[in-house]
Amino acid sequence: MPEPRRDPSKPRRPGHPRAPQQCTVGYGYYPDSHQRIPTLRLRGRWLEQLGFTIGSKLHIRMRNGELVVSLHYQE
Numbered sequence: 001m002p003e004p005r006r007d008p009s010k011p012r013r014p015g016h017p018r019a020p021q022q023c024t025v026g027y028g029y030y031p032d033s034h035q036r037i038p039t040l041r042l043r044g045r046w047l048e049q050l051g052f053t054i055g056s057k058l059h060i061r062m063r064n065g066e067l068v069v070s071l072h073y074q075e
Contacts, residue, residue, distance in 0.1 A: 017045035040067075 020042075028039035052058070057072040 017049060019044070019046045 026039045027036040059072040061068045
């Protein structure tokens with residue numbers, strides 16, 4: 001039996017953004033090149049909750065097969 005539709009007059013409960021547990025490496029291209037390169041895309045409100053707001057500068061390190069992404073603070 002299908003679930004009843006939500007009453008549009010009632011406000012929606014705020015959701016709780018969750019970080020993904022896994023993602024898939026996609027591909028992109030460098031400008032003027034037809035060679036595919038690995039690409040990661042992360043998006044969601046969970047990034048904002050961690051302080052990764054639009055326009056933030058990031059510091060990315062490689063460590064033991066992991067990518068460590070943190071906010072880049074200028075001194």
